[in-house]
Amino acid sequence: MKKKIIILFFLIPLLLSGCSMGFEKKKPKIKPDAGIWKSTDSGETWKQQVAVPTISGKPGSIGRASVLVMEMDPQDNKAIYIGTERSGIYYTYDGAITWNKMKAFPNGRVNSIQVDPKNKCVIYATYKNTVMKTSDCGRNWETVFVDNNPGVTVNAILIDFYNNNIVYISTSEGVIHKSFDYGTTWSTPFNPINVNVVKFLMSPHDSRIIYVATSKKGIYKSEDGGETWISLSDSLKDYPGYNNYRDLVFNPSRKNSLILVSAYGLLKTNDGGETWEPIPLLTAHNKADIRTVAIDPWDENIIYYATKTIFYKTINGGSDWKTKKLFSTKIPTKMLVDPKEKGVVYMSFNYPPPPKK
Numbered sequence: 243m244k245k246k247i248i249i250l251f252f253l254i255p256l257l258l259s260g261c262s263m264g265f266e267k268k269k270p271k272i273k274p275d276a277g278i279w280k281s282t283d284s285g286e287t288w289k290q291q292v293a294v295p296t297i298s299g300k301p302g303s304i305g306r307a308s309v310l311v312m313e314m315d316p317q318d319n320k321a322i323y324i325g326t327e328r329s330g331i332y333y334t335y336d337g338a339i340t341w342n343k344m345k346a347f348p349n350g351r352v353n354s355i356q357v358d359p360k361n362k363c364v365i366y367a368t369y370k371n372t373v374m375k376t377s378d379c380g381r382n383w384e385t386v387f388v389d390n391n392p393g394v395t396v397n398a399i400l401i402d403f404y405n406n407n408i409v410y411i412s413t414s415e416g417v418i419h420k421s422f423d424y425g426t427t428w429s430t431p432f433n434p435i436n437v438n439v440v441k442f443l444m445s446p447h448d449s450r451i452i453y454v455a456t457s458k459k460g461i462y463k464s465e466d467g468g469e470t471w472i473s474l475s476d477s478l479k480d481y482p483g484y485n486n487y488r489d490l491v492f493n494p495s496r497k498n499s500l501i502l503v504s505a506y507g508l509l510k511t512n513d514g515g516e517t518w519e520p521i522p523l524l525t526a527h528n529k530a531d532i533r534t535v536a537i538d539p540w541d542e543n544i545i546y547y548a549t550k551t552i553f554y555k556t557i558n559g560g561s562d563w564k565t566k567k568l569f570s571t572k573i574p575t576k577m578l579v580d581p582k583e584k585g586v587v588y589m590s591f592n593y594p595p596p597p598k599k
Contacts, residue, residue: 274305276572276591278312278324280338284538284585285546285555288569291338304332304341309590311352312576316359316403319582323365324590325352331367333380338588344380353440356399360406366425368396373411375425386425389413400442402467404449410468412439412454420468431468435459443490447497451514453490460485461502463515474515481506481518482528489534494581495542503532508547508560521545521560536577540584548574548589 277292294302308327315321320337323344331344331352350369358364363379366386371394373387389396395414402408409421411428416436419428437459445451450467461474478484483505493499498514501521507530508521523530531549538544543559550573553566568574572591580586 273571274303275570276593277304277307277309278322278338278341279569279589279591281587281589282585284544285553285566285587288589290570292341293339294332294341294343306593307332308572308592309575310592311355312578312588312590313355313357314578314580315357315362317357317362319580321357321362322578322588323355323357325355325367327351327592331355331380337586346376346381346383347374351395353395353397354399356401356409358401358406359403364424366399366401366409368399368411371395371413373399373425386421387411387419387428391415397438397440398442398454400444400452402449403444403446408449408467410442410452412442414438416456418454418468431470433470435462435471440487441490443492443500445498446492446494453500453515455487455490456485457487458485460487461490461515477511477516478502478509478518481509481520483507484509488532489576491535491537493537493542494539495537499542501535501537501545503535503547507532508535508545523560524554524563524565533574534577534589536579536587538579539581546577546579546587548577550574 279288280291281288292303292305294304296302307329309324310327311325313323321335323331323333325331330347330349332341333344334341353368355367365376367374371389371392372385373396374383375386376383396411397414398412400410407422407424409425412418416439417434419430421428438457439454440457441455443453452464452468454462460478462471463474464471486505489503491501499512502509507523507527509518510521511518532547535547543557545556547554551568553568555564570591573594574589575592576590578588
């Protein structure tokens with residue numbers, strides 16, 4: 243009898259241990275479907291383009307990279323630069339077939355990248371509270387701007403296409419700095435916006451006309467190269483959620499025409515922001531969680547946009563939409579339509595933030 247009791251005494255912990263092991267939750271595998279996806283047939287089909295060549299011959303991948311910004315070289319449609327959340331900058335010179343790490347640039351968050359429109363080897367990029375610049379296609383980088391407050395981030399960069407010696411940068415404090423000498427020295431315009439500026443957009447017809455998007459305070463516009471700014475909120479106030487910014491793009495086919503993506507949905511203007519009108523959507527306004535938008539450079543009636551789960555395309559300005567389940571499980575951050583090759587569209591993706599505990 244004593245032997246049976248002893249055996250049971252040793253078996254009980256083992257059985258309990260086995261039960262606890264059987265019910266232990268496995269950590270879900272993270273699907274490497276972020277990075278860059280590319281379509282060559284105007285969004286009908288998509289392929290992930292994330293290969294990174296290695297010395298071993300076994301290709302690496304940027305499939306786990308959280309892409310925040312995607313910038314195409316104005317002089318070379320095959321050259322694209324992406325800024326990531328943690329891994330610095332990657333680039334491609336072959337239209338996303340292969341990607342390479344910008345090894346001389348530090349790892350970390352990159353909010354904005356700009357390529358000089360007249361010199362493809364001159365590139366500016368944000369890094370924390372600084373702006374870095376290369377003049378030799380990324381082999382070497384120098385710091386050309388530092389904000390005195392280490393808690394401030396530099397969010398956006400803009401290069402004047404007419405006078406490429408003029409460079410603008412914006413910070414999370416809403417201060418816009420301007421350089422007249424390729425980033426060597428910086429001045430501050432007279433009228434700071436004082437809200438978090440996240441994007442610049444320059445009119446392709448007049449480099450003095452600049453739009454800035456703020457994270458929560460709507461769109462501002464300057465017609466004198468950033469010396470003064472006016473808010474466009476009065477013309478947008480009838481559209482609740484307009485100030486919750488997601489994206490802002492120019493219509494390349496029409497002067498003074500833009501599309502704004504906000505919590506409201508899609509809004510377009512054909513008069514530089516004086517008036518706006520909604521673009522018809524399949525979902526009700528304020529219900530579509532649109533993340534990014536793009537307009538076909540050859541046909542303004544072809545518009546693409548993406549939510550967290552669905553890709554949309556219209557060929558008639560929004561009267562009808564064709565939908566497709568998003569091919570990635572990650573969050574879309576940016577779309578680019580190739581201005582030289584019809585049908586080529588790129589889309590970048592970011593990992594969603596971890597759930598709050």
